[in-house]
Amino acid sequence: MKVNIAACITEPGSSERNKTGGWRVFKPVVNNERCIDCGSCWIFCPEACISRKEGGEYQVDLDYCKGCGICANECPTEAIEMVLEEK
Amino acid sequence: MPRRDVMHGSRAVAEAVRLCDVKVVAAYPITPQTHIVEDIAEMLANGEFDAEYIMVESEHSAMSACIGASATGARTFTATASQGLALMHEVLWIASGMRLPIVMVNANRALSAPINIWNDQSDSIAERDSGWVQIYVETAQEALDSVIQAYRIAEHEDVLLPVMVCMDGFVLTHTVEPVEVPDKEQVAEYLPELRLPHVLDPEKPVTMGALGDPNYYMECRKQQEIAMEHALRHAEQADEEFRGIFGRGYGLFEEYNMQDAEVVLVTMGSVAGTVKETIDMLGADVGLLRLRLFRPFPKEAVRRALSEAKVVNVIEKDVSVGFGEGALMTELKSVLYGSDVRVLGTVAGLGGRDITTEHVRQAIERAERALRGEKVEEVAWAGLKEEAL
Structure with missing residues (x-):
């Protein structure tokens, strides 16, 4: 792909191509048994990669989650654990 | 009709900005550049041309405002000197990295400390790697003409790089010289309207x-280097076409008395006048190569021009502290690598110390002694008060 002069971005939505999940060291694992559906993780996630499924289950889009751990830190019931990502 | 007049070098620059129909000027005053932006403000207040004049709180902001303005496709100008240029440092790289054809005049002045408002060229030479085209001028007329040429080079679709026109503070900015102010229609003929490949426009967002990221950054830098190669060609062409229309041209560098000269002095900026004077006075068989385009460096052409020389002495108003010589000397040695030309250096005029014909004579004498095979200093500091060290 040719890079535009000065890397000018001429089409919207190109940031989606940059899958920042590759930067992650720890990934959030949600224990839905402990979740009280308060939505704090969804509100605080700076990358907007937590979504709420029908029925109140939360899931993380690991393509974009950088593993910052804010969701785990904010969760009032400690339902999110940051787990070292290993291959 | 072109107008013949006498004026300060600063005024000549302001006239060029008016003639180029610049749309945005963002500037912060600093000695010895203040005249330039004051004169532009006066012209705007008098209705001599129409531009947005943004008063900012620092040079960092001045360049930032120029970047924003230039990104909308407006022809943009600023001027600075010394500490102001140093304060702009990080923003200079953004202007060139974003490939915006901003033109700036730097009124060359020494850097602190100790604080010093007088002329040398350390300020702009310290910005040699910032991705800006750099032109060094000898006269007020050349300053005016080079600003016009600068827009022509900067705005070419194959170039799109910012250009810094460097003029010696006080020596040129505050000296009254005869200047021919070109006709505005002729400048319009020479300088087509600015068209950028991408502009900030709410109708077509970019x-x-x-x-x-690491996937793209290197390609962006290489694109800048390629643009600099184009700038070399277009600077030459812009100068030739300028000569065709206005009857004056300067080349990428000026050669004076170079015919068969075995000793050649190399320098940049206004001191070339003193060097020519000295060569004439002594009737010396010594050439002068006054480099005008420092970035991109016309390596091939300089190598060719110096192919008959035996000893070169670089007189320059800067020093790379810790390397023991000026940057131009270092670069010239690099350009001449593999040839038999001996390169000597003369650090002169730092912080406004006068460079006299006697200093130039000494530089010639040292080069001539080297030519005869005598042992000489590689680098000498002209007019240094040894007893004060």
Whole structure:
């Protein structure tokens, strides 16, 4: 792909191509048994990669989650654990 | 009709800005550049041309405002000197990285400390790697003409790089010289309207200056280097066409008395006048190569021009502290690598110390002694008060 002069971005939505999940060291694992559906993780996630499924289950889009751990830190019931990502 | 007049070098620059129909000027005053932006403000207040004049709180902001303005496709100008240029440092790289054809005049002045408002060229030479085209001028007329040429070079679709026109502070900015002010219609004929490939426009949104991760950053830098290669060609062409229309041209560098000269002095800026004077006075068989385009460096052409020389002495108003010589000397040695030309250096005129014909004579004498095979100093500091060290 040719890079535009000065890397000018001429089409919207190109940031989606940059899958920042590759930067992650720890990934959030949600224990839905402990979740009280308060939505704090969804509100605080700076990358907007937590979504709420029908029925109140939360899931993380690991393509974009950088593993910052804010969701785990904010969760009032400690339902999110940051787990070292290993291959 | 062109107008013949006498004026300060600063005024000549302001006239060029008016003639180029610049749309945005963002500037912060600093000695010895203040005249330039004052004169532009006066012209705007008098209705001599129409531009947005943005008063800012620092040079960092001045260049930032120029970047924003230039990104909308407006022809943009600023001027600075010394500490002001140093304060702009990080923003200079953004202007060139975003490939915006901003033109800036730098009124060359020494850097602190100790604080010093007088002329040397350390300020702009310290910015040699910032991705800006750099032109060094000898006269007020050349300053005026080079600003016009600068827009022509900067705005070419194959170039799109910012250009810094460097004129010696006080020596040129505050000296009254005869100047021919070109006709505005002729300048319009020479300088087509600015058209950028991408502009900030709410009707057609784009993102400029976004993240360039390791996948893209190197390509952006290489694109700048390619643009610099184009700039070399277009600077020459812009000068030739300028000569065709206005009857004056300067080349990428000026050669004076170079015919069969085995000793050649190399310098940049206004001191070339003193060097020519000295060569004439002594009737010396010594040439002068006055480099005008420092970035991109016309390596091939300089190598060719110096192919008959035996000893070169670089007189320059800067020093790379810790390397023991000026940057131009270092670069010239690099350009001449593999040839038999001996390169000597003369650090002169730092912080406004006068460079006299006697200093130039000494530089010639040292080069001639080297030519005869005598042992000489590689680098000498002209007019240094040894007893004060």
